[in-house]
Amino acid sequence: MRWGLVPSWFKEDDPSKLQFNTSNCRSDTIMEKRSFKVPLGKGRRCVVLADGFYEWQRCQNTSHRQPYFIYFPQIKTEKSSSIGAASSPEDWEKVWDNWRLLTMAGIFDCWEPPQGGDCLYSYTIITVDSCKGLNDIHHRQVILLIPGMPAILDGEEAVSKWLDFGEVSTQEALKLIQTSENITFHPVSTVVNNSRNNTPECLAPVGLEVKKESKASGSSQKMLQWLATKSPKKEDPKTPQKAEPDVPQWSSQFLQKSPFPTKRGGAGCLERWLKQEKEEEPVAKRPHNQ
DNA sequence: CCAGACGTTGTT
DNA sequence: GTCTGG
DNA sequence: CCAGACGTTGTT
DNA sequence: GTCTGG
DSSP: OEESOOOTTOOSSOGGGOOSOOSEEEGGGGGGOHHHHHHHHTTOEEEEEESOEEEEEEOTTSSOEEEEEEEOOOOOOSSOSSOSTTOOHHHHHHHHHTOOOEEEEEEEEEEOOTTOSSOEEEEEEEEEEOOGGGGSEETTEEOOOOSEEEOBOOSHHHHHHHHOTTTSOHHHHHTTOOOOOOOEEEEBOGGGGSTTOOSGGGTSBOOOOOSSOOOOOHHHHHHHHHHHHHSOOSSOOSOOOOOOTTOOSSOGGGOOSOSSOOSSSHHHHHHHHHHOSSSOOSSOOOOSOO
């Protein structure tokens, strides 16, 4: 699925021409936004998985912005109870082996290219007010981190309910969209500032940097080396596929032939349902008072 | 009725 | 200053 | 969010 | 496609 919801009514021939941001969806106005309310009413709810996400702290009197990696608290290891610059590479290995992925609530839609072709599935991530923990005290310093954060579905039950469009009405599902306090974070290098950088260094803990880019120090150095060699790959660093001779408007990476392979009927049923835009839905009529 | 938007982040 | 690409 | 482009002619 | 603004 493509990040950035492309509404089903979008008229252009290339989804990249969408002239407004749909990467996120404010939970407080979700029912008054055409681009989100309609697919939500059709039960098009999804869950977005990620190791975590980044936020930048605005510092007073400087243009420097400190990035943080934010994620679910992880299972404790015998040696350390938290992840930080002091953690050893060994601890990190165990943590990564059992990493609990962040589960964020999203809404998706299906877009049929006007010129024909497979439907494009795309999604938006719902945002909520930031939690206390992200505006809290850290290293004796008050850090005012962020005003908003993604809506986190904490636990299997919340995830299941959010996905169960048949049994859980939009009204009920929206009750799952609230600020979660079950989150932790640590500062990371400004290497993450450039989105072209996609290396383990992006999420490695660092001491709060002071001025210029200081080299990673001591244990941090060792850990980075470990991350570079043994950590799970975040993406294939290989060269991008060379362009096809006759690829039309958008990159083929955004097109899926069949997001739900018709294996044993069940998925095919969902696939069929996804394409039926005119059918009455089994979901209760949406409420207007949230 | 028609025309035009349809959205979020953040803000010196 | 504003928009696109990642 | 941040980084980086923002443009046209014509082509080594 | 659906809603808002004029």
